[in-house]
Amino acid sequence: MPRPPDPDRRAQLLRAIVDHLERTGIDDLSLAPLAEAVGTSKRMLLYYFGDRGGLIAAAMEFSRPDVGQIFANVDTPERLAAASTDLWHALTRGAQRHRVRLLLQVLALSTTAPDTYGPYGRRAVEVVLDPITTAFRDAGFPADEAAVGATLVVSGLRGLCQDLLVTTERERVDAAAALLVHSAVFVDAAPAIDR
Template sequence: MPDLDKRAELLRAVVGYLEDNGVSDLSLAPMAEALGTSKRMLLYYFGDRGALLSQALEAARPDAGQIFDGVTTDEQFVEAARTLWFAVSRGDQRRSATMMLQVLSLATTDPDTYGRYARTTVAVLLKPITEALVAVGYPRADAAARATLVVSGLRGLCQDRLVTSQRARVDAAAELVIAAAVAPGR
């Protein structure tokens, strides 16, 4: 019977390794060595390479649910979206967001390996943001489009910030995306 505490500790270490080393050239032997374990133990706790990758990516997915919980006004939505932007651009979810960007890019050329995770990541981010916008008063279809603007806009800006390191320009653009999400036009 697997030790669940050991498995959880190992999963956190795997996520950290992937955040530091990327996901595109994942090889279990070097990962195991870096983590002070064996390839056999990784396979024991997580199954094959694909299952390990899937579980690690799921554990590292940025979380928007808590941030948008209880939002019922445009002002609260703007504040929640700013909190999300801070979290993914330089806060506690920055490393997860960076790994998510890698996976979303890889999904375009290797959809068999990364496509399901990429689609799920987008859906998991869209759902709480859409629900918050519905609670604010937007019709569901409009809320979904506005949520897409926030998710895709901030994701693109996150990548821009990582590539260019131009924080002020990108932060200003994030404010424009957030404002556009609650702009009149209901």
């Protein structure tokens, strides 16, 4: 009978994998060179993650803050704004701050190589968008406005993360994040866009 995977060893490998992918990029990910870089074998990567897709999915999951927890107790616009600010801090100051690079790489690749990376990019958006949309509804927004507000928070903060990584101008980007959160949460109604 095969021995069950060791969760501590899997977590240790996952940390090393994510650290490596942040430095080298994910575009031409190959399991054999990755295994060598993190001090294991391709066979062990397959044992712990199944395949290349499973490894990417695990790395993405490991790299994202627990958005469900951050937005769990939202029931007012004020708490929604506070949770959105907490998300910004998690992305730019917390343990995940270095992990944002991996997310941005996968999202970019999902547009240029959609057959390979599209599912991971969509999942990365949905897994964050869904709990924030729920939080907007719990704070009193109608369903359609909740989805729009959550999209503004998710996509806006993600864009500001990229700006911060590129420019390192924290004061300006923090001010923009505060304005974005305020605009998303304390607006009477979203303007219609001509179609």
